[in-house]
Amino acid sequence: MADINYNQIMDLLMQALDEAKKTEVEGEIPVGVSNRHIHLSQRDLDILFGPGYALTPMKDLSQPGQFACKETLTIAGKKGAIEKVRILGPVRNKTQVEVLASDSIKKIGAYPAVRMSGKLDGTPGCTLIGPKGTVELHEGVIVAQRHIHMLPEDAQRFGVTDGQIVGIKFGGERGGIMENVAIRVTTTSKLELHVDQEEANAFGLMSTSKVTIVK
Secondary structure: OOOOOHHHHHHHHHHHHHHHHOOEOOOOEEEEEEOOEEEEEHHHHHHHHOOOOOOOEEEEOOOOOOEEEEEEEEEEOOOOEEEEEEEEEEEEOOOEEEOOHHHHHHHHOOOOOEEOOOOOOOOOOEEEEOOOOEEEEOOOEEEEOOEEEEOHHHHHHHOOOOOOEEEEEEOOOOOEEEEEEEEEEOOOOOOEEEEEHHHHHHHOOOOOOEEEEEO
16 A cells, blocks of 8 residues: 555545535525526617517526527627527626537637626627627626525525525436535525536536535
């Protein structure tokens, strides 16, 4: 057996203590998996589809009041384009483009920061191409930070607060603990973990999966 020095022993002990401190919070949370998508402001919607245009709801999403639209756009970057990217409604105050990390490398030519929705300062931009016009975004492209939507009563039950960072535990062949999951508490939320398609694929998570919070 190879010799293990004092520092290695201490590192192993500290790792074991850190794991022992983690407490699994009782209660399962359903999983929502999202692909790349776009949120538009009314101003940009008018430019891309024509003045006064209204989005066409196609399918309700899990979060109340949100829906997938029939309309799609092309995202163009320095290295190429991504066609038929779905728009999600309703319209927002500011346009936001949520992509996958591999999109950024292969097409956009800039790696967006991992951000919570709406935190767009300092993010890269792109060009949106619609049937009636184009919009040059100077910022607004992000890779979404994984997060859990919940109501205030859910937060109280789980013992967490809005903005808190927790871990999640899940089973399966690629099961384990995923860190750096943000808590989002609003009065209009439905309890659900949101991860993007790449994260879901890497960890074997699906829309039928359940996770638990680990603090």
